[in-house]
Amino acid sequence: MSDWYLTALLRLFPRKFRRQHGEEIRHDVAAERGQRPTRLARAALWFEITIDLLRSARRVRAPYRHQLLTHPRTATSGGVETMASVLQDLRHAVRALLRTPVTSLVIVLTLALGIGMNTSIFSVVNAVLLRPFEYREPDRLVHIGANYASDGVFDSNHAGGIYRRIQASSDTLVEVAAVRNIQQNLSGVPTPLQAQVGWVSDNIFSMLGVSAIRGRLFSANDPPGLAVLSHRLWQTTFTADPEAIGQVVALDGVPYTIIGVLPAEFRLRVWSSPRRIDIWKLPDNVWANGDVWDATGLSFSLLKVFGRLHDDATIEQARDEMGAIADQVREEYSEYREAGFDMSVVPLLETVVGNVRPTLLLLMGAVGFVLLIACANIVGLMLVRAQGRQREMLLRLALGSPRSRIVRLLLSEALVLTLVGGAIGATLAVATTDLLASFRPDGLPRLDAVTMDLRVLGFALAATLVCTLVFGLAPATTIGRTGLVTRLAGNRSTPRLGRLRDALVVVQIALSVVLLIGAGLLTASLMRLRSVDPGFQTTQLLTFSISLPGARYEWPAGTGRFHRQLEERIETLPGVTSAGVIWPLPLTDIWSGQYVAGDVTEEDRAPSQYRLATPGFFATVGIPIRSGRGLESTDAAQVAIISRALAERSWPSQNPLGRHVRADPWGRGLTEFEVIGVANDVRYRRLREAPMETIYFDSRNWSWVDWEVDFVVSSQVEPLALVDPIRELLSDMDAEIPMAEVQTMAAYVDARLAPNRYALALVGLFASVAGLLAMLGLYGVVSHGVGERTREIGIRMALGSDRGHIARLILTRGARLSFVGLTLGLAGSLGLTRLLTGFLFGVAPTDPTTFITISVALLAVSLTASYLPARRAVRLDVITVLRTE
């Protein structure tokens, strides 16, 4: 806002005026703006300035200039008269609208609904997709992704060594930063907690242009051992104490000195699903599993890398450069060569919001349909109003009122309606935006930034004005050009008007059919997704995670022992059937690697999911062992359990037991594992994806420190009732280890469906509103038809027509309209639902069941909508009708 906007306003003035006073006006506006501290006050200022400049520009351009230093003498001089008559028109319009209060109210509410829903969705689209990041020069920030084509992994993380190499050798990037989000136990505070730790390179904050609100942030050459607090953690755990700076806290037992606090609004937006970081620290070597920041091994690909483009560099140049670096890396390390390593450079905003764009555009499209239907509905109502006032309009014409004046009157009425409707709609939008954001679906980034801004209000205003033109002009077209006198004298209804209204209803029904079918398909998909067998049990299970500090636990023996002990003690609790450990949890796609086994040779290594498990895991989550046996506590380190899919691919129709699978869980090259069992397939990556080949390793031999593992506990009682007893057990064993991410497995799985549910809930809502509006429209048309034909019906009845015949007459009309609308809608759906393919699961975009269900339901409802007026028609009293008409 501001500069270009002011320039645009100044363009309204004659050039001479602009040359003389443009600079002064700019200067004054700038000075004035400096005195308005709040955003609201500045918005108000812009409003005042806009009005002021529009008015004076018109006066400067007006021909009667000299008048304006003094008061105008008469009311006839152009501009002032126009202003006055616009006001007069508006007053007139308000009065006319109040004469038909019910229609006016219905129109205003329909509009408020349409504009409100559109504005609300647009505010989300705006915040998520359109608004730039709140960092310094956000469009120069890029994400540098790692692709491992052989594993089917793209835009992923880099090993520390590769990050260092990019940082050292890139000319197209001024800065390259990296981050790893880990969980660590925070102690040295009143209540220890598992904190989300942002493990970051020292340049990250300066690169983004963030500064501390207390103390300072990291700078180059800072030694490790320093920490920066998120505003939230500072507010809660440290009760906003300014003395927190300089305090020493411990992360997994290692001391860190707090040097600063970040601003409340700061979020690191590099992940496609939002993560909340509590505390930030620099690269250090406290992670006993290996040095993440220097290792080059493929399995240390843990760092998210992003950078700032050099002022003179383009993103294509950066791509070329990264391509060259990737070539070198492939040259030097065989495992990178085998993994099909390459790098991608994508604008940061794109990596964060790219995968939600389709969902949001889908919603925007759906809600746009609702506005269209609302408009069609309102035009219908306006036509009815216009018809009722045709005599008034014709009389005005006959008395010499110019047609333009009548059009202006109609436009004014439309303007009053849309402004009121738009204002209510915008208010609704402000109220519902918080609601939309409060759903907080896991998959939607940047939702915390959803707010009203000028772009959103501008959108609402534009929608309002477009509606005004549509409503205002539609009735104006019905002022016929011919037959003034005959129409004044006689027949009230015009066939042309009736046809127009019919067409509008047909359009509404067609549009709503498209939406309803879309919603139907999404519902079917969600139901299919819910009923997918993930391969493990989801009920009566509790999950939580713990992380053991490397400072006090030795890995793998110490950690493995601790996990085993905790598992055993949990199993002694009343109500617990069994317990086990797994990492990562099902439906988290974060650990995959290649394998070589049987028919899968060295050349065509296949990707697979790696999982760490304890012996108790399989029974606890109900994954049957199909052949061989499960893990046992006496097993040697080099054994593995493989999934059925892997067994079938590697050793089709052979017994895999006792054979060897080669896998590389630790990035030290392929190692042999003896297959001791084959487990049923599990959908480890996503519910919507077929199970991927999986290898289970014995977690006892690998349990990391400073890294979370997930416990699953199968229970005969309500799973959450076990939380307190387990927490007691845990604090008994080690008081400094918090229990984190406590939830039931059912809730966890359900949360994976949140994005689907979110889209469905909204599309479903829009479809219902659309259907409702369309049915109201149909009801309105049919019922109006009955009103118009009252006399005809009366005569027919007087002549002996039976009531059934009358009812059929009216029902037929409604049925015909809805049938035509339905046909058009089905045709449109066949074309449009293809766009939904990416959102559907197990349902074709042309799924006949959905199409038929929606059609039948729509016809049934539309018959009801026509039945009500039909019933009124047959109950007419013949005598009364004929007497009054």
Added chain:
Amino acid sequence: MGSSDARAPLTPATLHILLSLAQADRHGYAVRQDVEARTSGDLRLGPGTLYEALHRMLGAGWVDVVAEPVERRRKVYRLTPAGQAELATELERLDAIVQFARASKLLPDPGSHA
């Protein structure tokens, strides 16, 4: 275009700008602040209204520009004799109205409360 009809009452904006410039030469923004202060915020001139009026007054020869902007310094406006005359005419007209109001006991005599 020349001077306007001397008997036509001035708009409040015009009157206040003239009053402000009668006290001292000022640049536009200072005029705006002065008028706002004098009327206790009742009359706030938007930038469009202010420069539109000054533009007309320049055209009518009521005001002059004494300092052209050099390196973004602002233009300073000064009342011309013609402008002073317009202001005097208007003030006399207002004065006549006030005197009439006093004579008709519509306004208290300032002397009686002194």
